[in-house]
Amino acid sequence: MSSVATNKRSFFSDFKRFMPLLKNLVAKDFKIKYRRSILGVAWSVLNPLFTMLVLTIVFKVILRVKVGPGVDFATYYIVGASLWNFFSEATSTSLSSILTSGALIRKVYIPKYIFPLEKCVFALVNFSFSLVAVLAVMLIRGVYPTWATLLFPIPVIYCFIFACGLSLFLSAVTVYFRDVQHLYGVLLTMWIYLTPILYSTETLEQLAPSMQFVKYILYLNPMTHYINYFRAVVMYGVYGDLPSIEINVVCIAMSLAMLGFGALVFKKAEGKFILHL
């Protein structure tokens, strides 16, 4: 065990020391989430399937939305939505993670970033279950995986880093202003519509000249890039081209910028958390 001096705790020795805690907290969340439910983990697979069914009926069958020539709507939707759901679950559960861990924070020394990080990891675990649903839909709809599909961890890692950064920021700010919870709920609702989940960026080419700004918002939205990247590799040959170096640079830059910003705000705020819990 490493020695800990109160004012010389290094980030990395702390991180190693508290890895088991991270694991235990994830396991605890897992037990609590799936305890007393008969279908248990199956819900994480069934849930996105049902949502996909309903939305496909509304958007494809009734509204006749097109996402591109020869692109299957159900697959298009569930691939994008699964990554979005990861992001939205990670950030909205992280948001209150410091608040709800008040009891621990007041009594023992723990690096506090563990709590939002743990929520992001737990969302990632749930995301991995939802991939079963994604794969099922792909096989049923005849969109078969290719070698490029194996690249799918790359956009997931980008998105994970981005979500961690935002989570650090949100969880810190929420300690000071509790109404961030409601504000973020509203923001997420707007955000999901400004992300190409139920429509595709290509259809935006037909926007009226006065509405071009919508396109720019979409391009400034990191989730657009992660989701398009995710689709491009998972649905390779059906939708989009393999992401170029530039796209990778944009994704990495956005993720690291968010992580840097979130970590900075969190570090500045964490010393005073305990006074507000």
Next chain:
Amino acid sequence: MINNENAVELRDIEMHFNMSSEKLQSLKEYFLKFMKRQLHFENFVAVDKVSFDIKKGDVFGIVGLNGCGKSTTLKIISGILKPTKGSVETQGVIAPLIELGAGFDMELTARENIYLNGSVLGYSKKFMDEKFDDIVEFSEMRDFLDVPMKNYSSGMVARIGFAIATVTTPDILIVDEILAVGDFLFQQKCEERINKMMQDDTTVIIVSHSIEQIERLCKHCVWLEKGKVKMIGETAEVCNAYKNTKRE
């Protein structure tokens, strides 16, 4: 730099709390108050310019009336609270027993909690596997291992907590009144363990309202009054002076 002979060095520690009765928790309130220039903070100094050293291997007591800042000082030493002013230096691994059931999730069973609490203290899974039986043995809670902790009595929770925190020989053990809830047999057992740790050069810091316990265990003591050091020195001297405090 901390002196090699000291386990803890506190220099002019101050801890200020904002005691304004309404805590601002929403942006709207904050803006309204800000516009009306009503953002006043009522400052309360819970610990005021406290300085002392604790030698390695010492058993050190902190006495004082309710609310004089004992628990706050312990939290500053263990790194839970960051002092508003002053510097804290410590050497070695700290096992803090600040409050009952810190790091327990009452919904989980004792078995699950032992692992959870171990990881809260930064112990690895493998280490906890090795020590599991020790912990259960010491706490004498084998028959209740698979019962959710919410069904435990406070003494039973304290037993498990003490057993986990002392399963290693930490360099610094911090005990805040938790010995008080155990029955007298368990208290004796805890004191034996503390005595054994002293021989192993562990520094122990104890807060207790039982003066006899402090007199029995501690070599040195500090007496805090309203956040300030009133007296510091040999246990006998400090405790005698403290016992002579009169109700105002």
